[in-house]
Amino acid sequence: MTIKYTPNPTAKILTLAVFIILIVIAYKKRKSLKSFTMNTINFLKEKTWDIVSDRRIDTLHPKIRTKAKEFIIRAQKELGIKLRVTSALRTWEEQTRLYNKGRSAPGKRVTNAKAGQSYHNYGLAFDVVEIKNGKAIWDNPNWQKIGELGKSIGFEWGGDWKKMVDKPHFQMRFGKHHTELAQLYRSGQRQGVFIKLI
Secondary structure (H helix, E strand, O other): OOOOOOOOHHHHHHHHHHHHHHHHHHHHHHHHHHHHHHHHHHHHHOOOOOHHHHHHHOOOOHHHHHHHHHHHHHHHHHHOOOEEEEEOOOOHHHHHHHHHEOOOEOOOOOOOOOOOOOHHHHOOEEEEEEEEOOEEEOOOOOHHHHHHHHHHHOOEEHHHOOOOOOOOEEEOOOOOOHHHHHHHHHOOOEEOOEEOOO
């Protein structure tokens, strides 16, 4: 005896509709994932408008290089602002020399951070300035726009600081205070000059 199964026409339509919805969802997810991946790859491959900035970005911790490059590229494309990276990785010795300015060395005070207290010392911070007609614009009406763009990419902006506002400064902490970074650095938990970040 043979039993013949005849599917209900409504069940057929529902099954087909669910199947189509799943295909559309999978396609859309694939597109957004591919788009995100391609954007990241493009920023890795793309150069900024400025070879000086590219060289300085290359001194940063590998975990923030792509984001720093994205920041410079997007500032030009979205805001029409050409930013130059003026300072990136800074050795502890360089930080000591900067800290001594206006204290034990001639010049104006430029930092309150001693060696090991600056995120520059770990390649996790950089400073920028707008370049217009070949000149650096330090007293810049665009700082707020620049700061907002940097924050949208994931950077902490020195323009938001209450003590010693530092508008050119952008950094990523990765949840670590500078004392913790200094301890990791001193204990040798690093690859070359860069702290091993988990």
